[in-house]
Amino acid sequence: MKSVYVVADNILSPLGRTTEENFSNVSRGQSGIQLQDNKALYTQPFYAAMLQPGQLEGYWNEDSPDNYTKFEQLLILSVQTALDRTEIDITDGRTAFIVSTTKGNIELLEQHPSDAPLQEMELFHTAKKIAAYFDYKEDPIVVSNACISGLLAILTARRLILSGRYDHAVVTGADVVTQFVLSGFQSFQAVSSEPCRPFDAARKGVTLGEGAGTVILTCKEAYIPANAILVGAGAVSNDANHISGPSRTGAELSQAMVSAMKNSMVSSTDIGFVSAHGTATLYNDEMESKALQLAGLLDTPVNSLKSYYGHTLGAAGLIEAIIGMHALQQNVVIPTLGFETLGVSEPVKVSSEMMQKEMKHFLKTVSGFGGCNAAMVFSK
Amino acid sequence: MGEVSITASCVIRQHRIYRNGELLWEASQDLNLQDFLRAAYDRFSGQYPKFHKMDHLCKLGWLAAEVLLKEPLDYPPAEVGLILANKSASLDTDLRYYDTVKEFPSPALFVYTLPNIVMGEISIRHGFKGENAFFTSDHFDTELVMSYVQQLFDENAVGAALCGWVEVMNEQYEVILHLVEKEKQGLPMNAENLQINKL
Numbered sequence: 001m002k003s004v005y006v007v008a009d010n011i012l013s014p015l016g017r018t019t020e021e022n023f024s025n026v027s028r029g030q031s032g033i034q035l036q037d038n039k040a041l042y043t044q045p046f047y048a049a050m051l052q053p054g055q056l057e058g059y060w061n062e063d064s065p066d067n068y069t070k071f072e073q074l075l076i077l078s079v080q081t082a083l084d085r086t087e088i089d090i091t092d093g094r095t096a097f098i099v100s101t102t103k104g105n106i107e108l109l110e111q112h113p114s115d116a117p118l119q120e121m122e123l124f125h126t127a128k129k130i131a132a133y134f135d136y137k138e139d140p141i142v143v144s145n146a147c148i149s150g151l152l153a154i155l156t157a158r159r160l161i162l163s164g165r166y167d168h169a170v171v172t173g174a175d176v177v178t179q180f181v182l183s184g185f186q187s188f189q190a191v192s193s194e195p196c197r198p199f200d201a202a203r204k205g206v207t208l209g210e211g212a213g214t215v216i217l218t219c220k221e222a223y224i225p226a227n228a229i230l231v232g233a234g235a236v237s238n239d240a241n242h243i244s245g246p247s248r249t250g251a252e253l254s255q256a257m258v259s260a261m262k263n264s265m266v267s268s269t270d271i272g273f274v275s276a277h278g279t280a281t282l283y284n285d286e287m288e289s290k291a292l293q294l295a296g297l298l299d300t301p302v303n304s305l306k307s308y309y310g311h312t313l314g315a316a317g318l319i320e321a322i323i324g325m326h327a328l329q330q331n332v333v334i335p336t337l338g339f340e341t342l343g344v345s346e347p348v349k350v351s352s353e354m355m356q357k358e359m360k361h362f363l364k365t366v367s368g369f370g371g372c373n374a375a376m377v378f379s380k
Numbered sequence: 381m382g383e384v385s386i387t388a389s390c391v392i393r394q395h396r397i398y399r400n401g402e403l404l405w406e407a408s409q410d411l412n413l414q415d416f417l418r419a420a421y422d423r424f425s426g427q428y429p430k431f432h433k434m435d436h437l438c439k440l441g442w443l444a445a446e447v448l449l450k451e452p453l454d455y456p457p458a459e460v461g462l463i464l465a466n467k468s469a470s471l472d473t474d475l476r477y478y479d480t481v482k483e484f485p486s487p488a489l490f491v492y493t494l495p496n497i498v499m500g501e502i503s504i505r506h507g508f509k510g511e512n513a514f515f516t517s518d519h520f521d522t523e524l525v526m527s528y529v530q531q532l533f534d535e536n537a538v539g540a541a542l543c544g545w546v547e548v549m550n551e552q553y554e555v556i557l558h559l560v561e562k563e564k565q566g567l568p569m570n571a572e573n574l575q576i577n578k579l
Contacts, residue, residue, distance in 0.1 A: 187485040237510065244491045
């Protein structure tokens, strides 16, 4: 059977323009979350991990960003940085161009409330515009599956490469902090009044974030760099319980974890760490603790990166998987910033300080509205 | 490896509901979408009050699954997958939700501002716990859906799947939903049979 490897990656976030910059900041315990005073988004100050004004614009070289929205700029700059690191010609007819997002250009609705440009807000239309920037002529693929989108986009790429339809894939994802999304989470009373604290007893909910992540995958030997990360198997499940509340038992997330490990031919004891979803809502983190117990992962270190990046929605699975890959390569487990006292019913080993550890695999999990869960194994 | 076949299909377009190519029911073209959905619910279910809370996208997908699955499927819950696509994602509901933001943001509408919620509603109704994927494209990309579903069968990630197209924007809508299974009598899973243009 073919194997799929990561050729190049990028994270563009409040913590930097390159993966290296991001990984270095995360390793130093630097969070992108800050108190935001932005009246267009909310009348009161709120915590979120947002790009600084002018940060994106400063990243452009000769091209003008004027024709692109913030969402589009995030994707273009992230893909460009990743593509600069590989020889793969994405216009060769053998490359998938996959875009992951939940809300895409929804910011346009806020900028033009009375006459929103509806076509510009269609996710596929936007993805085509991004693909065209890179001279990609075929139809891109858009994955929009709530907060599992980013990881599902990587899994989709792996599956389409294994199916023989493509040899390579550009997988990119982004979301932007908007009034639309912030007001929605606030309407659920789900937004934390302090930077989020995953798995902690005093956790108060989600902190939102924005950013982009990109991975470039291939099954072709010639393009695989030394020490490349192997994209293992993954699985998706649905709770079939509630559209906005997680499973009561965690059985369905566990089902996805167990399938991902089994199909990657690893056992729970082979997993160096679990990069959990860890949104810091009461119910999500509790559900995850039950799933970890059911999947036999209570002796495995677990972290959540939400306290560095906030919840970046359609980018979360990508950004967090990429940080996980670099942690795996460097044999470190990143601590969960803001975590002090375990606040879930199962004795999960939440990573609270930087740990050196020899390991070969990690498991990335995500869950989202609509009852969806996904899990994937990454190996070296 | 067994062939994957389309074993049942449901199409909802122009206020007509078809099952396996046969017109089951037709509503007056004068009805608006909301009233059409209500009439279709009364005709094909009538016993699922949660239906009334759903947005149009979920109602359409839910109705198609109801028509498609007259008999319960004989698969373990974790083996039934849902692979859907559309053009407008949840934009139809996004606009409705954003209208509430200035006054009092509606959590009941916000939960529907993601296209995959329709798969959640179908899963809750039928107890499906398997694979999910939601794609968007400007037309029903049968090649993509076919490749993805075939791969799910090839890696034994599913025993059966519901796949298709569930689109709505304002009054414009279209649903094409298929049940696909392995080693069962049915139509070959190919672009033409997935698209169902002839109805």
